[in-house]
Amino acid sequence: MAKHEKSIVKGSNALTRFDPKGRKELVVRALNALTEVKDADFYFFKGEEHRGQGQLKMAIGNYEKALQIDPEHEDSLFWMGWCYEPTAEGRTGDDIELDSTIRHEKAAAAYQKLIAIKEKKDSIWWWGDYVMYYNLGISQFNLCLYEEAIESLGQAIELNPEHANSYYELGLSQENLGIYHLALENFETCLSLNSPKTSSPPECIKYVRYRVEQLKGLLTDTYFFNIGYRFWKKNEYKQAIECYGRAIKLNPNFADAYYNLALAQEQMVETTYSQPVLFNESDWKKSIYELHRRTLDNFEKYLRLGDHEIAENEQFITYANQKVNELKKMLEKADIE
Numbered sequence: 054m055a056k057h058e059k060s061i062v063k064g065s066n067a068l069t070r071f072d073p074k075g076r077k078e079l080v081v082r083a084l085n086a087l088t089e090v091k092d093a094d095f096y097f098f099k100g101e102e103h104r105g106q107g108q109l110k111m112a113i114g115n116y117e118k119a120l121q122i123d124p125e126h127e128d129s130l131f132w133m134g135w136c137y138e139p140t141a142e143g144r145t146g147d148d149i150e151l152d153s154t155i156r157h158e159k160a161a162a163a164y165q166k167l168i169a170i171k172e173k174k175d176s177i178w179w180w181g182d183y184v185m186y187y188n189l190g191i192s193q194f195n196l197c198l199y200e201e202a203i204e205s206l207g208q209a210i211e212l213n214p215e216h217a218n219s220y221y222e223l224g225l226s227q228e229n230l231g232i233y234h235l236a237l238e239n240f241e242t243c244l245s246l247n248s249p250k251t252s253s254p255p256e257c258i259k260y261v262r263y264r265v266e267q268l269k270g271l272l273t274d275t276y277f278f279n280i281g282y283r284f285w286k287k288n289e290y291k292q293a294i295e296c297y298g299r300a301i302k303l304n305p306n307f308a309d310a311y312y313n314l315a316l317a318q319e320q321m322v323e324t325t326y327s328q329p330v331l332f333n334e335s336d337w338k339k340s341i342y343e344l345h346r347r348t349l350d351n352f353e354k355y356l357r358l359g360d361h362e363i364a365e366n367e368q369f370i371t372y373a374n375q376k377v378n379e380l381k382k383m384l385e386k387a388d389i390e
Contacts, residue, residue, distance in 0.1 A: 093123035100132065109136040110148050125170050131185070134163030138192055142218075157195040164189035183213035187222070194226050202226040217246035218253050221261060228264070232280060234299075237268040274304035278313070285317055290324065293317040308358035312369060315351035315376070318344055342384070349380040 100115030113136050116129040123129075135141045138160035139153055149156065168185050190205035206223040209216060224239035240261045247253055253261075281296030297314035300307055322344045352373045359373075360366055 091122060093119040093126045093129065095119075096122070097126060097129050097132075100129065104132060104136060108148060110150075112136055113149070127167055127170060130163045130167040130170070131188075134160045134167070134188060134192070137163065138188065138195075140191060140195060141188065154196065157192050161189060161192035161196065164192060181213055183209040183216060183219070186212065187216065187219050190219070190222055190226070194222060194229075197229075199226045199229050203230075215246060217243050218257075220246065221253055221257050224261070224264075228268075233268045233271050233276065234280070234296075237265060237272070240265050240268070272299075274300045274307055274310070276300075277303065278307065278310050281310075281313060281317070285313065285320075288320075290317045290320045294321065306358055308355050308360070311351045311355040311358065312373065315348045315355065315373070318348040318351065319376070322348065345380055345384055349377060349384065352377050352380070 096115045096119035100112040100119065103109070103115065104112035113133055116126075116133040116136075119126045119129040120133075136149070137151075137156045139147065139149075139156055141160075151159075164185055168182075168189065171182060171185065186205045186209035190202045190209060193199075193202035193205055203223060203226045206219050206226065209219040210223065213219070220239040220243040224236040224243065227233075227236040227239065243253065243261055244258070244265070247258060277296045277300035281293045281300065284290070284293035284296060294314060294317045297310050297317060300310040301314065304310070322341060356370065356373050356377070359370060361370060
């Protein structure tokens, strides 16, 4: 027993013979290691080191460790999304062995979570919030979620109207949905905003210039009539009215466009009635009166131009006549100064 105790004493004495400076360094390093494990920033910066070297798989691993410690670590979410998105700008290398669809989904999920955190905190991203929406829009576009991409890219443009690439990506999304007139507008804006300081990639500019001329040729009266109907079905009456108006401008004798325009204006009246009065009541009444008057005018134009000999038009003509009579009586009774 005494011999066993003596060996313990010898061991303790041996520890005291270490260099005091070296012993202090070991203690500091041990304490730092314990601190690092609990520090999300530590893993984030390790991730950044790997990302800078093109080791994206290892970078993501460190971002994930940072997020385990702090699920709302914004920098880790942003750059993890960037690493997963194979079409992100500024890439220098890629070692991630995942299906592209899975990568787009993971990128979108990271950006969506980051946006939710920023909205909750009501704070501004250090690059500007538009970057988050822009990157999310790209991931959604790559997943063929064009409606969602349009919404995200619209947010990016609202936050930074000078970002040329947002207009380019928005135009691509609208083009894929067949909304050619809006795609054309955004492609033209992209070209007008490009400068040596904010230049889109040359291949993007080349494509935009090529498509601008092609899209102009697609914007016929029939196109605007069909796209107006699509907006009308989605209850987007303001856009429908604009499209029917453009169809009529191209073809003033387009009877069906007058009919559908009147229907869209009729729906706008109902929408206006259902909303609270946010301004002077007299002005509100005048706006309602004006909508009724335009609706009446377009139903009457349809009745003058519509083909009354086609049997399938009978129900439309009957409805238009009914609305003309109702609107005339309504406008006669209207109390408008």
